[in-house]
Amino acid sequence: MSAIPATATPATQPPAGFRHKALMYEGERGFLEGTLPFLREGIALGQPALVVVAPRKIARLREALGEDARHVHFDDMRHVGVNPARIIPAWNDFFERAGAGGRPLRGIGEPIWAERSAAELVECHRHESLLNLAFADAADFRLLCPYDTTALAPAVVAEARRTHPLVSEDGSVHESTCFHGMEAAGLPCTAPLPPAPAAADELPIDARSLAMVRAAVTRHAVRAELAPGRIEDVVLAVNELATNSIVHGGGRGTLHVWMDADALVCEVSDDGTLELPLAGRHRPAEGEIGHYGLWLVNHLCDFVEQRTPPGGGNVVRVTMRGE
Amino acid sequence: MDPPAPGYRRWMLDRRDELPGDADARASRAVAGIGAGDHACCAYCAAEDQRGLVRRFAADALDGGMRLLYLLHDNTEDAVLACLAAAGVDVGGRRAAGQLELGSAAKAYCADGRFDPERQIGRLAERAASARGAGWAGLAVTTEMGWALDTRADPELLVAYERTIGQTFAADGGIAALCQYDALAFPDALRRRIADAHTLAIATGPAGTVTTRGPAKVAEMTGVDGLQLAGEIDAFSAPYVRARIGEHLAGGRDVVLDLAELTFADVGASRTFVEMAESLDPDLRIVLEGSPPVLRRVLRLCQWGERPGLVVRDDAIVLDPAASASAFDADAPDAGAADVGAPA
Numbered sequence: 254m255s256a257i258p259a260t261a262t263p264a265t266q267p268p269a270g271f272r273h274k275a276l277m278y279e280g281e282r283g284f285l286e287g288t289l290p291f292l293r294e295g296i297a298l299g300q301p302a303l304v305v306v307a308p309r310k311i312a313r314l315r316e317a318l319g320e321d322a323r324h325v326h327f328d329d330m331r332h333v334g335v336n337p338a339r340i341i342p343a344w345n346d347f348f349e350r351a352g353a354g355g356r357p358l359r360g361i362g363e364p365i366w367a368e369r370s371a372a373e374l375v376e377c378h379r380h381e382s383l384l385n386l387a388f389a390d391a392a393d394f395r396l397l398c399p400y401d402t403t404a405l406a407p408a409v410v411a412e413a414r415r416t417h418p419l420v421s422e423d424g425s426v427h428e429s430t431c432f433h434g435m436e437a438a439g440l441p442c443t444a445p446l447p448p449a450p451a452a453a454d455e456l457p458i459d460a461r462s463l464a465m466v467r468a469a470v471t472r473h474a475v476r477a478e479l480a481p482g483r484i485e486d487v488v489l490a491v492n493e494l495a496t497n498s499i500v501h502g503g504g505r506g507t508l509h510v511w512m513d514a515d516a517l518v519c520e521v522s523d524d525g526t527l528e529l530p531l532a533g534r535h536r537p538a539e540g541e542i543g544h545y546g547l548w549l550v551n552h553l554c555d556f557v558e559q560r561t562p563p564g565g566g567n568v569v570r571v572t573m574r575g576e
Numbered sequence: 577m578d579p580p581a582p583g584y585r586r587w588m589l590d591r592r593d594e595l596p597g598d599a600d601a602r603a604s605r606a607v608a609g610i611g612a613g614d615h616a617c618c619a620y621c622a623a624e625d626q627r628g629l630v631r632r633f634a635a636d637a638l639d640g641g642m643r644l645l646y647l648l649h650d651n652t653e654d655a656v657l658a659c660l661a662a663a664g665v666d667v668g669g670r671r672a673a674g675q676l677e678l679g680s681a682a683k684a685y686c687a688d689g690r691f692d693p694e695r696q697i698g699r700l701a702e703r704a705a706s707a708r709g710a711g712w713a714g715l716a717v718t719t720e721m722g723w724a725l726d727t728r729a730d731p732e733l734l735v736a737y738e739r740t741i742g743q744t745f746a747a748d749g750g751i752a753a754l755c756q757y758d759a760l761a762f763p764d765a766l767r768r769r770i771a772d773a774h775t776l777a778i779a780t781g782p783a784g785t786v787t788t789r790g791p792a793k794v795a796e797m798t799g800v801d802g803l804q805l806a807g808e809i810d811a812f813s814a815p816y817v818r819a820r821i822g823e824h825l826a827g828g829r830d831v832v833l834d835l836a837e838l839t840f841a842d843v844g845a846s847r848t849f850v851e852m853a854e855s856l857d858p859d860l861r862i863v864l865e866g867s868p869p870v871l872r873r874v875l876r877l878c879q880w881g882e883r884p885g886l887v888v889r890d891d892a893i894v895l896d897p898a899a900s901a902s903a904f905d906a907d908a909p910d911a912g913a914a915d916v917g918a919p920a
Binding site: 460461463464467482485486488489492493496499500536545546548549552553 | 790791808810811812840842843844847869870873874877878879
């Protein structure tokens, strides 16, 4: 393993703030060429790093880093990012563990791979966009988001240029010319979801009907043959969404439940307005003890889609996949 | 042949003289937190627990600036006034101020000898409006329901009335109601249907008090220092549960919550335990025993684990197996079909 070039690593660097950079690479070789220097530089500077990518890439990075791999934390994006709304919480945990006192941190996160569905891609792009808000105040956090231009659709790569202020490609880094800006990152997501099927079970939600809401979700979850623990999880999640409708959504809402292939889908809609774009992605502070509903929903369900329809209101759709 | 299983009524009849000395205090704790918008009923078994229920309901309503309407039947006006006065209510002053009114339940409900639910609901709505018009915060009404037995009111009509008036009160939001039923005079099956028609139902007796609030139950059993929570706690029942825990904390002792029969608890329930534990005196604790997996999962995901005021135990420690019988079994033995039908 060659030594790190001395010129590339001054002993100290000025605080970088949050540097959110898309890395456009081609194939596995391109991935390693783009990520290894970034990791080695951080190791030389004694900066903690967390890498959240696919298991095969973790193996290749470990191999290439050799002994130095012990300075880097690795996590499986297929697990962490199954619901993209859980990725920011993972970075927050990393901050809490390693970033005390504004210590510079590095991260590599690859939430998008070729097999991601269209619905998942929407949530992944939203996640990338919200990262700009989530860590806007970070003292020194360099986050590299690899995009495989040989495997991903051109539209996906184009969207990455809009969600990242910095782009690294062909060996150089430049500011993205089409970054959509910080304001756009906080805008509500209005893209409509595919409508619930006509055969979906529909139930009104109000303070007196919570028990019926739970019973309906339990019935469908049993029919979907979810494991008992996962039935408990989805019942708890939908109960929180319904409670939000009662408390924040004008006192009432509507539940739709249906099966999509082997997955159970539950959607809660109401007249409320989700005002905090990062709701459910930041662990509420001690004083905000009332904001735990969406946080839990994101952690309990396999996939969560939140929308603000153009006419107003709030829609949250959660999916639990069969095993 | 086995002897017939004793019904709850007979079981209580045999023990009505065994009510512990603190029965009225325990009954009054069960009324904690009942206020405007609530339509509650209580099934009492003796004068002691009836007094406890009524005093607390009346004192809270009067202190809360509501006009109190007491419709009596089994007790005399003097007995009711004496009961309230013993609880520290200035009955003379409140009556003079127009805040306390007493009347005959039979006259109110069956003015022309006939029980007309719609007419009575209309009158109560008018009364609530006039109470507010007179500057009171709302109308609190408590009724000794024995009138229904003595006037031979149609039980179906009574159940329908309780159902409808609950919806009326919930929509109005300015009325608090406590319907008093003598558990030993009303048949068990009818009493259960009546309880179902209320948003909150309290049953008191020698074994303790059990309150049903939607799918949640809160029990305080005789000789047990703490509360048993069972069924499902959600946003509908959490405020009542919070009020009941508060009652115990006000007594200056640790509160042990037996959660072994809890099947569901939402995030708000965990939040209630955590928030109450946070604001405790340093020498007091809330102890959760036998907490169900769903509760432990919420506490873990929210990182709300143990803290100085909160102790979480996974399994209830039972020292006396005889005492471990569930409070909720008390409802199980039932006189059954023999009790169904019109009140005697």
